[in-house]
Amino acid sequence: MPEPALSSEVSAKHASTETPIERVKPEGPMVDLMQGDARWQIPVHQHGFIALVDVMPRLAPQGQTADAAIVQAARVSYGAGTKQVSEDRTLIRYLLRHRHTTPFEMVELKFHVAMPMFVARQWIRHRTANVNEYSARYSIVPDRFYRPTVDSVRKQSTVNRQGGDEPIDAGTAERFLQLLDRAEANYREYLDLTERGVARELARAALPVSVYTEWYWKCDLHNTLRFLSLRMESHAQQEIQDFARAMYRLIQPLAPATCEAFMDYEFEAMHLSRLEIEAIRAGAPLATQNKREIAEFEAKRSRLGL
Numbered sequence: 001m002p003e004p005a006l007s008s009e010v011s012a013k014h015a016s017t018e019t020p021i022e023r024v025k026p027e028g029p030m031v032d033l034m035q036g037d038a039r040w041q042i043p044v045h046q047h048g049f050i051a052l053v054d055v056m057p058r059l060a061p062q063g064q065t066a067d068a069a070i071v072q073a074a075r076v077s078y079g080a081g082t083k084q085v086s087e088d089r090t091l092i093r094y095l096l097r098h099r100h101t102t103p104f105e106m107v108e109l110k111f112h113v114a115m116p117m118f119v120a121r122q123w124i125r126h127r128t129a130n131v132n133e134y135s136a137r138y139s140i141v142p143d144r145f146y147r148p149t150v151d152s153v154r155k156q157s158t159v160n161r162q163g164g165d166e167p168i169d170a171g172t173a174e175r176f177l178q179l180l181d182r183a184e185a186n187y188r189e190y191l192d193l194t195e196r197g198v199a200r201e202l203a204r205a206a207l208p209v210s211v212y213t214e215w216y217w218k219c220d221l222h223n224t225l226r227f228l229s230l231r232m233e234s235h236a237q238q239e240i241q242d243f244a245r246a247m248y249r250l251i252q253p254l255a256p257a258t259c260e261a262f263m264d265y266e267f268e269a270m271h272l273s274r275l276e277i278e279a280i281r282a283g284a285p286l287a288t289q290n291k292r293e294i295a296e297f298e299a300k301r302s303r304l305g306l
């Protein structure tokens, strides 16, 4: 019976028969889009932050940005390479306007974020990202809690059942902050009981949702823009809006043409329903009894100056 071939012999045999790897140098100089920095960080609230820690492409031809990776992918459809930056901008605007989404998935962004647990609960609903979070089973939760200032304790909105709007009176705000003090005071007992041997995975159940967590969050640009369109918007909770706006500031210099098109065609654009188009055309009321829909139409009319 023949002896089986040794693995080194196998790889040597393959190496000699495989076609060589062709290595192609870039046509011109490439620049690091993060300018050699390890992270770009923006503090958010007292203890939070959002930091951009990496981007793909990290290198771009000199004078270009990550927008180049989007047009490069889009142009594979008809074979031509990247054109002038001005043409790239036109193409990006066309792609975004017409919801040609996959070229925007060619850019990947990686963030390190520290945020209150209640913000993380909302954020994690965006399922297309890759996430790795601090483990409160493995490690002690750091002593960091979200606290609004007296002036930023919001009153429950009467028009939006999910939101708060104007500041509440100072006395009530103070009472709320005292309640937060009492919730945060649980932390000392949490520490003490973990030191006495209570499992960290159980002890954490006594901590309020104002406690901070951290994660690495990686997502492509298309889905990051989806996240931003929902979370920078005025109906999102103020605290997650603050993170989303900081995220936008980090992304904007990396993909300026895409961000500009996103603002123009999506974030600051307006969707009109069939009923709304008919009402505007006929100068007639909206053909519905739904009060919320009527209010939304009035808001759009006022934005249009009608």
Ligand SMILES: Cc1cc2nc3c(=O)[nH]c(=O)nc-3n(C[C@H](O)[C@H](O)[C@H](O)COP(=O)(O)OP(=O)(O)OC[C@H]3O[C@@H](n4cnc5c(N)ncnc54)[C@H](O)[C@@H]3O)c2cc1C
Binding pocket: 125, 126, 127, 128, 129, 162, 223, 226, 230, 231, 235, 236, 237
């Ligand atoms: C103001 C506001 C209020 C909210 N209130 C509530 C609430 O009261 N209760 C609540 O539970 N949630 C609430 N949400 C969360 C909301 O319903 C969405 O779950 C969240 O915004 C994520 O949106 P998404 O699914 O579009 O995002 P992502 O998960 O990032 O997905 C992006 C897109 O990818 C596609 N996709 C992703 N995963 C799948 C999949 N498995 N199958 C098919 N397609 C997929 C979809 O097209 C989706 O739109 C709220 C969100 C906002 C902004």
